[in-house]
Amino acid sequence: MIKVIFVAFAVFLFTADSKAVNNNDLRSLYSKGQAHWPTIQTSDGRSVEPMSLLPVASPKPEHVALGDKLFHDVQLSRNNTVSCATCHDRDKGFHDGRTTAIGIDEQIGTRNTPAIFGIDQWQSFFWDGRASTAKQQALMPIANPIEMDLDPEIALARVNKDKSYSVFNQSAFNSSTLTTEQMAKALVAFERTLAAPNSRYKIFLTQLNKNPIQAVNSLSDSELNGLHLFRTKAKCMTCHNGALLSDNQFHGTGLHYYGRRFEDKGRYDATHNSEHIGQFRTPSLLGLMQTFPWMHNGLFEDLSGIVSMYNHGGARPRPRKNQLNDPHFPKTTDLLIKLNLTKQEQTDLVAFLRIL
Structure with a gap:
């Protein structure tokens, strides 16, 4: 009997980690405080910094x-x-x-x-x-x-x-x-002294430290599921983690337009290391709706389109005929993988991103 109960409990936890059984289960789970939330999932299995508020600086x-x-x-x-x-x-x-x-x-x-x-x-x-x-x-x-x-x-x-x-x-x-x-x-x-723009996400994190239930109840079902996906199945925190929601690293996301209009060699411009062609620093997602449009070139104006792109494993441009033998043609990072998010999950993820 004990074994049966344990197995059932384990199945519940696994389900909560990947997708909620239903909104009530998810709301109950996240209302216990961040220390009890499902483990953050990253595409390479690394442990990363949890969500937190930016420290307040006190210069003279x-x-x-x-x-x-x-x-x-x-x-x-x-x-x-x-x-x-x-x-x-x-x-x-x-x-x-x-x-x-x-x-x-x-x-x-x-x-x-x-x-x-x-x-x-x-x-x-x-x-x-x-x-x-x-x-x-x-x-x-x-x-x-x-x-x-x-x-x-x-x-x-x-x-x-x-x-x-x-x-x-x-x-x-x-x-x-x-x-x-x-x-x-x-x-x-x-x-x-410049703080990230005020947002519901900032209010959510502030409340979370005082009253987790109140904080979680401030999110709609779609936003809450989006938060859960951001931390788990969508693996967004592989690169967007910690107080900045950035890993401070440089990655090739396939948006270099190498050999084309809008070409930008990114990190290479600073290092002149060919391995860095097409790599850019991970931006913070804080104040996302106030820092529109997005990406290093500002060419992206549709969050749904961005989520769809990452759901398919990111941008993976192929070399043109005259680039087939180019050893410097940028490669998209292996950290971007196909996510298999459903249409509803993509909608929920966008709903959460909008409160950042």
């Missing part, structure tokens, strides 16, 4: 005030028309809502503007990871000929000549003038 207020002023100052661009805030709009989750960024002289960039939040959690910056620290990243858009097109030393001279900065410089660094190191430090201090 004086550095933040100076960084805020610098972030919004068009003097940091060649012709005084572009600031950091031009592409990182506070009202759009510090994103710009465009397919790709538009910089100085209305020049159109090739990549989608990354939203700014969770600065302390990133291990590299830009889609290709060409900056390894936030301070290194902070000055690079100033020098970029498409973005702000100004030598950072000239930008610094302009700032040091501007008397409106005196009180900020004195307060932050006890000096009437700044160094480029201090300018970068102040910009990063301001960026560290």
Whole structure:
């Protein structure tokens, strides 16, 4: 009798891990708190970080005030028309809502503007990871000929000549003038205060630590099943895990357009390692609906289409005739596998993604 009960219980747990018996069972299971949720499933069997809230940073207020002023100052661009805030709009989750960024002289960039939040959690910056620290990243858009097109030393001279900065410089660094190191430090201090856009997901995680039942009841049946799928059958947390919902790694997802229009070699641009052609840093999914459109090139506007693509194992472009012998033709990562999600499961997954 004990053996029969054990087997029945084991079957229930297995079923709960892969697909819910019904919504009531799933709601009961997730209402017990995250420590009791089904084990996260990844396509390669790795253990990954669970969902959590981003830590709150506490930089010096004086550095933040100076960084805020610098972030919004068009003097940091060649012709005084572009600031950091031009592409990182506070009202759009510090994103710009465009397919790709538009910089100085209305020049159109090739990549989608990354939203700014969770600065302390990133291990590299830009889609290709060409900056390894936030301070290194902070000055690079100033020098970029498409973005702000100004030598950072000239930008610094302009700032040091501007008397409106005196009180900020004195307060932050006890000096009437700044160094480029201090300018970068102040910009990063301001960026560290930028939080991910408010979302139902953030509210859900906040409630989860206090009242799991209330948190789970805030989700519709479709959203709850989507959360379950995100963690299990859909294997989304293979790459989208932890507080950032990003693994901080670079992967080839087949969206490189190698040898075609929109070609982007991704990580290769930073490393010049042919193995990195077509690899991009995993983006955070936080504030997903505020950082539309998506992917490194901003060409994707339909969440259902994205889910369908990953359900089929991701994009796997084939070489053209003239590429058949090209040893550098990018390969799609083995982490993307066919998921066999039903139409309803895909709908539920999209419902959950929309609350992120």
